[in-house]
Amino acid sequence: MASTVTSRPGYGQLLRTRGAWTFLLPGFAARQPFAMLTISIVLLVQHTTGSYGAAGAVAAATGVSMALFAPYSGRLADRHGQRAVLLPGVLVHTLAGLSLTLLALTGAPLWALFLAAVPTGASVPQVGPMVRARWGVKLQDSPLMTTAAAFESVTDELTFVLGPLLATALCTAVDPAAGLLTEAALTLVGGLLFAAQKSTQPAVAAVEPGHTRVKPASALGIPGVRVLIVAFLGIGSVFGGMQVALAAFSESIGEPGLNGVLYGVFAAGNMLSGVVCGAVAWKVAPQRRLVVGYAALAFTASGLWAAESVVVLAGLGLLVGMCIAPALITGYTLVEGLVPASARTEAFTWLTGAVALGQAAAVTVAGQLEDRLWDGAGFLVPMAGTVLALVTLVALRSRLSRSPRSRTVARGVGHRTPVAVD
Template identity: 35%
Template sequence: MSPLDSYRRLFGLTGPAYVVVAFIARLPLAMSQLGTLLLVSGTTGSYGAGGAAAGALAVANAVGAPVWGGWADRFGQRRVIAVQSVVGSAGLTALLLIANSAAPWGWSAVASAVTGLFLPQVGPMARVRWRPIASRAGRAQPRLVETAFSYEGAADEASFVLGPAVVGLVISVANPTAALGVAAALLAAFGTWFALHDTAVLAHAVARHGGPHERGRLLTAGLVLLCASQFVIGTVFGSVQTGTSVLATDDGQPGLTGYLHALLGVGSVLAGLAMAALPPTWALPSRLRWLAVLLLALSVPLLLVGSVGTLVPVLLALGVSVAPYMITTFTLGERITPPTRVGAAMTLLAAATGLGYAVGAAVAGRLADWGGHTPAYAVTVAAGALAVAISWSGAPLLGRQPIASGGRARTPAAPESRPSGIPLD
């Protein structure tokens, strides 16, 4: 079955409306960080204040996401995501009102943190829904689930390209207040729609049928290793964005920063969609190892970049390794986690990515103050080297993980424990 046929069959299980709603519902999170940065910076005249507010939102979201994921596993996505969407939308509205008032900027940071706690991680929650959706496909289920994760990885990347672009577009015709207002409106409408969709009931039905033994296991050694892998990819995002901003500014074209960073997403989206064509016999731990090597190899040319022109092909190429690496870690995380805890696991991996972004941006920023864009990009290369170390040293551990998804927590030693389509070792 070709990748196009796989996607056609996958989307046929839900209909196009769900796919569109689930994509648009993740845009507010992608818009909120940049929107907050520009809004608070513009109203206070301080990039430090804007950065503090945006950072508070990102860190609070990373801390809160696994908690909401656990509650979604327990109480169902409908109730949890509906509350997040309504309260998160109200929080964004409150933030833009506070930022435009005479209140000290610290109140904007507090509002940003509270808002960040409630913003839903739609991408991870959508991943949780695909296994019960694909169960309608019978024996084709394992391959369709992997196709679904390929799509979700590409959709996440596309949202973090399109989200900032929407912010820039709204600001160009209005102002940062309007941009954050658009994010609030999208979250209220499409976040709630995503929460109430029938697929949310399917996901909760799977979680309710897990046994007592399955409910108690989330933070396995394998999942911790995968969180470290996602922390590394977050570091790549943060350091690349910082280095690119410095290079564009030094080149006299600071307005190109967003467009240049989007190039990373373009290559990533295309590679993510192409993941459906990979042979199912290529075991996931092995795939993660070699994708880490590719990430490192494609990041090294950043150290040779000296202008915006030479940066363009390097970012496009680097993006080819990003989505496949993330798709593989999320797929592994879903495979080794009991169905009663998949929501918590997916949001935990997303939270690790967000924390990695914050650390990567902070470290790269400090180094950029000292030596410009090249030391900032050195953080990206170091992250690639760390990805190689984690994936290769952790391969035996991942190979020993039981396959827990679908309600089957079996040891990998038994040949029949490996579902067709996605081998673990």
Template identity: 45%
Template sequence: MKSYLAVLGSPGAWRFLAPAFLARLPYAMLQLGILLLVQWSTGSYGAAGIAAAAAAVAQALVGPQTGRLADRYGQPRVLIPQVVLHALALGGLLALAAARVPALPLVAAAALAGASVPQVGSMVRARWAHLLGRSGRLGTAFAVESITDELTFTLAPVLLVALSTGFSPVWALLMALVMVVAGTLAFALVRKGAPEPMPVRVRSQGGVLRLRGVAVLAVAFVALGTVFGSLQVGITSSTAALGEAAAAGPVYAAFSGASFAGGILYGVVRWRIGAPARLVATLGLLSAATAALTLAGSIPLLYGGAAMAGFVIAPAVITGYTLVETLVPAEVRTEAFTWLNGSIGLGIATGAAVAGQLVDRFGATPAFLVPPVTTALAALLVLTFLRRLRPATESSSARELVTAP
């Protein structure tokens, strides 16, 4: 644990980590919260699914643009107006839902709420990279972030469902709104670790996605997102088919707990294998682990399969974030992180949608076919473009960037 204590003991780290955790809990509540809210308001699961997907897609597309602005103008100058816009969008969605308006305005408001979500997670990773540089401790710091993500995505649904059932989805998302505003403002006001603004632009028309290896990682992270989305559907439908619907939460908790453990172990190992090869290996292992779930015909086997998949997915995510930090120059670091964050969100929405269609047509088990296929294809993609995932030299990074006026 010495490596974790050394990272967490970095001067001033807790000053931004504590408010960032408060701001990130609502991030993990938003998609499910919108699903529950729109279904409560309209009575339609179809409309609720469309609204949740609209929020996820909008967040995936707009998030990297806010990351780019943060790189150019500094995190506080982006986060403060962004959280104000998010508060207005989410508040408007809550008001519309309470007024029982038709589905179309709710979908539009959900998209605005998703597009304006403050990208605090990406900015925390940018602060770690700025504080620690390309040192041996940076991988451990990214492991801390992966563990934090697991905590938020484990705690947030429990809190959300408890408030939604005890009161209503409006009150649940209203509490999320208070947390995101308070946490984001406190995080923005802490300057420790925040990178200085570096106004640059990428020469290529495609921006950061055209930089060496970034698009490959973004596609791989879409595949990782499909694991989360399809397992949520697959575990829920399988436990219901087995007559033990209440077991869905504990089975998914086994997945999250194993991911937590895998992330901790990964962060303390001194790896001799390069990050690109580790990413191929973890994606391949994840494909095999999730394929085992297709054979899980009982609750104990679901627990085992979910735990195996969870243990592998955190190392894959950590490797991807560590790798992208070595591929891009500091001037566009936050934007690159937000592309990976958005890709996971897009994968979650895609995986849930495809798995849902398979369950409706063929039953519960086919939902588990999605993650082994997507992660195997991602492993093949990374293997094909392995050379492009080798860290670029400072000179090559400089040739891809030009200082803006």
């Protein structure tokens, strides 16, 4: 079914929102750990152990702990405030990251690396969901809320362009430990500056005397959120599988520096399609857009394993990247209608945690495939992850439906257009 689109300006006005830059700039620095952490660990541990399997397993331990703790962190932020969660979190993450680096460089046994990887992942600050929640405070019911959701997804994509490129460049051109050390420094500085912006953080609901705080329902109890988690697990499999497989492919042809370039092409396609997708007012229901976009992602990801040249791999990577951003943006947009405001930070962290968990599993499996099969066998992981997620998405797409009423999306300032709902 062909879709009708119209231009939806609004990025300029969004960025002129009073006080927005006070949390956007430090928030951008503090988001880098999510994009830098996995590839930094893979490159460091592979350098010290000589095994992609061991590197993938340590990175997976970090990703799993991040995925498991992220929703809990989001719920704590909803109840007690972002600052109360961020301040201890960034300090723990910095110390844990430095410990992991030291252990790897000194040839510590694998079990010791696992022990350090768990707190490193669990303490990654969930700044992306917190920034989204702050936009809600600044804009409330403004038509620019949809623009803000798109802008945040584009920012996530930019993070995935710059983070792996920076980490790869530091690990290959400076020192294998430089990526993880820089990640820890950005977490500390960016996280503390972000936490210092008290005026923009969502208020914690006060409890009246004689009353007890009612425990809000978990976002995980909403069926549509569980379906989105499966979809985001598949997206995480693309990120994790490509990080390992691209590194192994580049090393196999004697050009390890190409790893960052190839991953940058993939992430650039992701970012550019996000900019376009966020600037359009779609007249097709988001549930249908998600299914169609995810089908395109599964189709393009299924061809990666057959690429035998740098040019073909770069072209396929670009197409895969271009298919990811629309799926991410649509998924986050669906959360706004499926989840009440009191649980949205938690819902957003479930989705980011799903990406981290999918990435962790993909890194582990792809590392084993690279060690045991052929160079590039890790590309089978994105194919399997996206196909399985697509089957689930198609089978359970009815659970993504909002309440049976029309909704609106912004088309510039002060103007809205009805959108049909399946």
